[in-house]
Amino acid sequence: MIKTDVIIIGGGATGCGIARDLALRGIPHCLVEKGDFAAGATGACHGLLHSGGRYVVTDPIAAHECYNENLILRRIGEKCVEQTGGLFVRLPGDSKRFRELFLRGCEEAGIPAEAISSTLALDLVPNLNPEIEEAIKVPDCSIDPFRLCMLNIRTSQLRDGLIFTRHKVTEIVKSHGRCIGIKATDQATGEEREIRGNLIINATGAWANMIASLAGCEVPMTLAKGSLVITNHRLTNMVINRLRPPSDGDIIVPNEAVCLAGTTSLSVENPDKINIESTEVDTIISEAGRMIPHFNNTRIIRAFSGVRPLLKSKKVDAHEISRGFQIIDHQNGMYSIVGGKLTTFRLMAEKMVDVIMASFKLKKACETAEIPLDGQEELSGYPLSKRLADMKNIVCECELVSKDEVQRIITETGTRNVGDIQHRTRLGMGPCQGGFCTFRALGIMNDMSVISPEQSMDMLRGFLQRRFRGIRYALWGDQLREEQLVEYIYLGILAMEKPQ
Amino acid sequence: MSVTEYDVIILGAGVAGLTAGTFLAGRGFKVALVTSGEPTACLSTGCIDVCSRNHNPLVGIKELPPAHPYHLVPGETIIESLNNFQAAMSDIGIPYVGTEKENRLVLSALGTFKTSCLVPSTMAAAPQDTKASIHIVSFAGLKDFYPSYIISRRNNSKTSVYDAGVSSTMGIASHFEDKDFLKSFIIWLKEQNIDEDTIAFPAVLGLESAVEIVKTISTSVGKPVFEIPTIPPSMPGRRLFNALKDNFRKKGGNIYWGWPVIGVEKSGKIIEAVTTESKGRPNSLNGKAFILATGSFVGGGLTATREAIIENVFHLPVHVPGPRDTWFENDYFSFNHAIGRAGIKVDSFLRPTETPLENIFVCGGILADTEILKYGCGHGLALATAHVAAKSCMEYIR
Numbered sequence: 037m038i039k040t041d042v043i044i045i046g047g048g049a050t051g052c053g054i055a056r057d058l059a060l061r062g063i064p065h066c067l068v069e070k071g072d073f074a075a076g077a078t079g080a081c082h083g084l085l086h087s088g089g090r091y092v093v094t095d096p097i098a099a100h101e102c103y104n105e106n107l108i109l110r111r112i113g114e115k116c117v118e119q120t121g122g123l124f125v126r127l128p129g130d131s132k133r134f135r136e137l138f139l140r141g142c143e144e145a146g147i148p149a150e151a152i153s154s155t156l157a158l159d160l161v162p163n164l165n166p167e168i169e170e171a172i173k174v175p176d177c178s179i180d181p182f183r184l185c186m187l188n189i190r191t192s193q194l195r196d197g198l199i200f201t202r203h204k205v206t207e208i209v210k211s212h213g214r215c216i217g218i219k220a221t222d223q224a225t226g227e228e229r230e231i232r233g234n235l236i237i238n239a240t241g242a243w244a245n246m247i248a249s250l251a252g253c254e255v256p257m258t259l260a261k262g263s264l265v266i267t268n269h270r271l272t273n274m275v276i277n278r279l280r281p282p283s284d285g286d287i288i289v290p291n292e293a294v295c296l297a298g299t300t301s302l303s304v305e306n307p308d309k310i311n312i313e314s315t316e317v318d319t320i321i322s323e324a325g326r327m328i329p330h331f332n333n334t335r336i337i338r339a340f341s342g343v344r345p346l347l348k349s350k351k352v353d354a355h356e357i358s359r360g361f362q363i364i365d366h367q368n369g370m371y372s373i374v375g376g377k378l379t380t381f382r383l384m385a386e387k388m389v390d391v392i393m394a395s396f397k398l399k400k401a402c403e404t405a406e407i408p409l410d411g412q413e414e415l416s417g418y419p420l421s422k423r424l425a426d427m428k429n430i431v432c433e434c435e436l437v438s439k440d441e442v443q444r445i446i447t448e449t450g451t452r453n454v455g456d457i458q459h460r461t462r463l464g465m466g467p468c469q470g471g472f473c474t475f476r477a478l479g480i481m482n483d484m485s486v487i488s489p490e491q492s493m494d495m496l497r498g499f500l501q502r503r504f505r506g507i508r509y510a511l512w513g514d515q516l517r518e519e520q521l522v523e524y525i526y527l528g529i530l531a532m533e534k535p536q
Numbered sequence: 537m538s539v540t541e542y543d544v545i546i547l548g549a550g551v552a553g554l555t556a557g558t559f560l561a562g563r564g565f566k567v568a569l570v571t572s573g574e575p576t577a578c579l580s581t582g583c584i585d586v587c588s589r590n591h592n593p594l595v596g597i598k599e600l601p602p603a604h605p606y607h608l609v610p611g612e613t614i615i616e617s618l619n620n621f622q623a624a625m626s627d628i629g630i631p632y633v634g635t636e637k638e639n640r641l642v643l644s645a646l647g648t649f650k651t652s653c654l655v656p657s658t659m660a661a662a663p664q665d666t667k668a669s670i671h672i673v674s675f676a677g678l679k680d681f682y683p684s685y686i687i688s689r690r691n692n693s694k695t696s697v698y699d700a701g702v703s704s705t706m707g708i709a710s711h712f713e714d715k716d717f718l719k720s721f722i723i724w725l726k727e728q729n730i731d732e733d734t735i736a737f738p739a740v741l742g743l744e745s746a747v748e749i750v751k752t753i754s755t756s757v758g759k760p761v762f763e764i765p766t767i768p769p770s771m772p773g774r775r776l777f778n779a780l781k782d783n784f785r786k787k788g789g790n791i792y793w794g795w796p797v798i799g800v801e802k803s804g805k806i807i808e809a810v811t812t813e814s815k816g817r818p819n820s821l822n823g824k825a826f827i828l829a830t831g832s833f834v835g836g837g838l839t840a841t842r843e844a845i846i847e848n849v850f851h852l853p854v855h856v857p858g859p860r861d862t863w864f865e866n867d868y869f870s871f872n873h874a875i876g877r878a879g880i881k882v883d884s885f886l887r888p889t890e891t892p893l894e895n896i897f898v899c900g901g902i903l904a905d906t907e908i909l910k911y912g913c914g915h916g917l918a919l920a921t922a923h924v925a926a927k928s929c930m931e932y933i934r
């Protein structure tokens with residue numbers, strides 16, 4: 037049995053941020069995550085490091101928090117933030133009154149905002165709809181959520197934090213009414229692990245109520261599903277927002293070679309049972325297409341959705357519910373931290389750890405806003421020159437990932453999971469969505485004898501099913517054609533399965 | 537604009553288009569074949585799937601759902617098309633083994649069995665059960681071939697790796713065409729002291745001379761040798777395509793290569809010409825009849841948009857299985873994705889229905905209700921329907 041001071045459940049931005057903060061304040065801790073890092077809303081989000089602009093009219097407090105955090109993250113997390121800047125564009129017919137409220141809100145929240153002409157906006161982003169009336173420039177940025185989690189975890193690892201990914205918490209151990217530990221199941225082996233701690237932090241986002249109920253408590257939340265689509269091209273170098281009250285399909289965020297557009301907002305009951313509807317995809321494309329007309333005929337490589345953990349509110353339209361977060365003291369040794377945004381994860385962690393320090397009667401102050409994230413030097417990635425030198429051994433042609441790189445990740449992380457390789461190398465993130473290279477990555481693992489051939493077949497099967505869930509809602513045009521090719525390869529040429 | 541007159545214009549250089557073209561050219565018709573590019577045959581294993589659902593493909597065909605286009609092909613035409621194919625391939629030097637009455641098993645690169653009907657002779661020695669031990673030779677750096685996948689299903693099998701100095705499928709295949717390379721390879725192979733019953737290779741044993749190369753290796757080591765089809769680029773698929781193409785040319789057919797059809801000239805119910813784009817200059821090909829063999833989505837005959845499915849050349853009405861949400865099932869491996877039924881509905885002459893046009897005949901993968909993956913009927917259906925389309929065309933012109 038493992039003993040520690042604080043157990044964190046959930047490896048999204050919030051959980052990883054808490055681990056880092058605890059590490060910097062010298063508190064022994066252990067983080068347990070059922071998937072890989074960023075498996076929940078964190079990995080399914082837009083990756084917009086908000087300037088706060090989006091909330092200045094509806095939620096000035098959240099807007100102010102966002103801007104502060106935006107400044108901090110640009111300082112401490114250079115390597116996972118791209119300082120793209122952002123535009124709020126006003127299309128013909130969009131309310132002028134909202135524009136006034138927007139500019140006033142920015143001023144009050146201290147967010148730099150500059151109204152520019154459509155000509156200037158088109159100079160900045162040539163793909164913009166030439167019919168826009170004007171644009172307002174704000175300091176929005178693009179952030180890589182997975183990297184963000186990894187860098188936060190790095191600090192924890194450097195300071196003896198214990199990390200268990202692919203471990204699902206199935207039980208909260210209690211004694212005399214107090215939570216004293218958890219039981220978690222290793223998702224690969226089925227083995228059970230018991231971890232004891234003085235405090236438990238429930239940072240499971242949309243799953244928070246499920247975890248709370250294991251301890252006999254409740255976290256009142258509204259779950260709002262949001263869907264996003266990814267394009268095959270980077271159609272804009274700046275974040276593009278629609279200058280109107282938050283609504284469907286009004287944000288486009290560039291990220292590496294692609295763009296993410298979304299989102300929608302539909303209330304759901306169970307975060308594990310979410311589907312995308314083709315109407316959502318169509319809405320996003322046509323709304324994004326109003327800001328960047330190319331959207332209507334660009335190739336969409338994937339659609340996915342995440343669930344926003346929002347605090348319970350009486351308002352019906354989930355777009356309007358406050359993005360503020362809350363820390364709930366269940367009075368039994370467990371705290372739940374819910375709500376918020378990716379942008380404010382650090383602040384949420386700070387407040388959470390302040391509460392923990394107080395309960396331990398310790399004084400060390402939070403330093404997460406001053407110290408740059410650990411491990412950024414190594415994150416310059418795998419330089420292009422190196423990739424090109426390995427050219428004849430490229431296993432993923434879309435993202436130029438070489439065999440050496442795959443072998444390195446396998447050796448360094450000891451991973452047995454092809455998803456982990458994908459997150460760490462971008463293997464399979466291009467137009468074919470892993471259709472070709474996953475067969476290769478598993479073949480490499482197989483040849484290295486780190487997995488049994490049976491496992492590799494199971495993983496290949498699992499991967500193709502998961503991949504299909506992502507691309508299923510974006511199948512038309514070239515993407516459908518490519519999908520048919522991949523289907524013929526696995527089911528025809530490789531006879532992977534036989535029809536019943 | 538240059539104008540050329542033909543009896544029949546064929547669109548698409550796949551198994552269907554080339555077969556229909558060869559049939560007509562062989563009977564004295566003036567035939568032109570226009571294609572935008574390579575067919576799906578080049579991506580395929582080269583094996584001719586006729587119908588994989590029953591051990592006897594002909595029985596399997598009878599059991600297909602009523603809407604399946606195989607039911608539009610008379611039984612004797614199916615057999616005729618397979619016989620013609622086998623005879624032509626033997627003539628050209630890439631013989632196929634198998635009969636229309638019996639399916640065979642082809643060992644896949646995952647170690648599973650693909651069920652097919654006529655297979656290239658280079659795959660003939662593949663074991664038909666899981667017992668026989670195999671020695672798998674693989675090549676350094678070949679990124680789409682991992683013997684461990686196969687060995688997992690056949691634990692009495694072994695592997696060894698040869699460094700050919702190149703690592704692409706094409707590169708290794710062209711090395712094998714070189715006599716000296718082959719000689720030193722055989723010396724190496726003998727040094728491996730192979731105990732297993734048979735020797736397997738990824739399908740890289742040469743471009744044109746594969747049959748010869750397999751024989752040479754097999755005689756030198758005194759063991760049966762066979763090829764395992766790879767994912768594209770596929771050498772056996774390319775050999776099939778080259779053979780069909782050469783055969784068509786030998787019969788006097790004309791190929792307009794790399795010329796996508798971009799326009800159609802109509803007069804009432806008759807298509808008079810298709811316009812193609814070549815080197816920036818439009819080119820008009822006049823014909824009395826037209827055979828549409830542009831394949832399905834992968835081949836390029838059909839394109840799906842968010843709202844509809846379009847036939848790209850004549851804009852013929854396409855049978856769409858339902859709204860976009862229903863094109864795919866949630867289970868990737870269901871084999872029941874409705875999209876497999878999309879295509880052109882035809883009458884018994886393989887003339888498209890729901891259009892007044894009279895002189896178009898449709899064959900191959902672009903037909904509706906084929907469900908090629910589910911029923912394992914890719915090239916076989918292309919051969920059979922090409923024969924029907926060609927015959928209908930002949931009748932129409934007379």
Ligand SMILES: Cc1cc2nc3c(=O)[nH]c(=O)nc-3n(C[C@H](O)[C@H](O)[C@H](O)COP(=O)(O)OP(=O)(O)OC[C@H]3O[C@@H](n4cnc5c(N)ncnc54)[C@H](O)[C@@H]3O)c2cc1C
Pocket residue numbers: 045046047048049050051068069070071072073074075076077078079080081082083084085086203204205206239240241242243247261262263264298299341342343344345375376377378379380
């Ligand atoms: C579509 C969409 C777009 C968004 N876009 C943005 C944006 O652009 N900018 C922004 O700032 N915010 C955005 N957000 C909000 C942001 O994603 C979330 O607020 C934030 O990521 C929440 O992080 P979290 O760590 O609290 O939760 P999550 O990331 O959901 O993490 C919870 C974790 O708990 C794990 N878990 C659950 N149950 C168990 C268990 N039993 N055992 C172990 N682990 C468990 C899950 O696997 C998951 O990894 C968006 C949200 C959505 C849905």
Ligand SMILES: Cc1cc2nc3c(=O)[nH]c(=O)nc-3n(C[C@H](O)[C@H](O)[C@H](O)COP(=O)(O)OP(=O)(O)OC[C@H]3O[C@@H](n4cnc5c(N)ncnc54)[C@H](O)[C@@H]3O)c2cc1C
Pocket residue numbers: 520521524525528529547548549550551552553570571572573574575576577579580581582583584585586795796797798829830831832834835836837848849899900901902908913914915916918
């Ligand atoms: C990856 C893969 C593997 C396969 N493996 C096998 C196998 O092992 N065995 C088997 O039996 N079947 C297999 N099939 C199925 C088989 O290839 C097809 O069902 C069959 O060959 C259909 O051929 P076709 O002649 O109708 O069309 P296609 O092979 O699709 O050829 C269409 C032709 O039309 C041309 N074309 C398209 N649009 C235009 C235009 N506008 N103008 C001019 N030309 C145009 C294309 O360039 C191409 O030459 C496989 C299919 C795929 C995709």
